[in-house]
Amino acid sequence: MGVEICVEGLTKSFGSQVIWQDVSLTLPAGEISVMLGPSGTGKSVFLKTLVGLLRPDRGAINVAGRDITRLREHELYEVRRLFGVLFQDGALFGSMSLFDNIAFPLREHTRKPESEVRRIVLEKMDMVGLIGAEEKLPGEISGGMRKRAGLARALVLDPEIILFDEPDSGLDPVRVAYLNQLIVDLNAQTGATFLIVTHDIASARQVPDNIGLLFRRELVMFGPRKQLFASDEPVVEQFLGGRMQGPIGMAEEKDAAQVEQELAELDAGERRGPQGGKGATGAMGDTPRLLPGPGVPRSPRWEEIARREERSDRVVSGT
């Protein structure tokens, strides 16, 4: 399970506003990738374009050997079935029980008998830890439960690709930690290709295989997690280090002279010592990866990741 998505030279504008241009990347089959970026850089637009809800101006998106930017609406409909999408607010119907919300795509897109629908819905509710909440309405449950219900709904058609739009928004750090564990467990169980849009650096440190960063209408970087955390690109360092100094400002773009001055101050700080200087992201890159929890079967891919993590643990502890 899990298919590769290959994006080549993708550009999207709304009228004269270019959102991003010439974006190229490959989301490897079955891996978890995270897309970071300051607010308003078009991360949600990117997800919507990948799933064919928005059409790019230029470029190609190859999914399972087909360029979805060239498909007609009815062909797109078929390709969309490969995708499960977790929208920011879970996008649940407020007047429907969780059970009916989660059953919705099955009843809409398949002709499965109700007994089969029930079996699948309960299986997915079990995967996300929602058994017992079938009859609840979305308004009666917490934000974290709504996210999990949205996730169960994204899973019912057994997608090859799951897109998560800020799954951690509005959740407290403990719930984010549970959700991250759930995402890793689901990746190990389903083998699907995951793309997660988030602002949360802590999640980006622990969860993905790959990280991308959108900034100033460009994909600044996309690559293996460790490579990004070791990067000395000012924008990558500033974003991953969560610092105010650097190219990213409150209004997203800063005056070049101000950026130069801040970077010079940072360099001076680094020479004075590690406190407040650059290079903090290097240490963060050593954060261990989150592994599937106990009892979750590990595919060979996850076995390999666990072995790698164990080896780097030994190196760090010097045993």
Ligand SMILES: Nc1ncnc2c1ncn2[C@@H]1O[C@H](COP(=O)(O)OP(=O)(O)OP(=O)(O)O)[C@@H](O)[C@H]1O
């Ligand atoms: N349908 C649309 N029509 C016109 N402009 C749009 C449309 N959708 C998004 N935009 C614009 O595209 C830009 C990027 O929006 P997007 O929601 O993708 O940003 P984002 O990176 O996901 O932000 P955040 O992290 O704050 O959620 C914004 O300026 C937004 O106003």
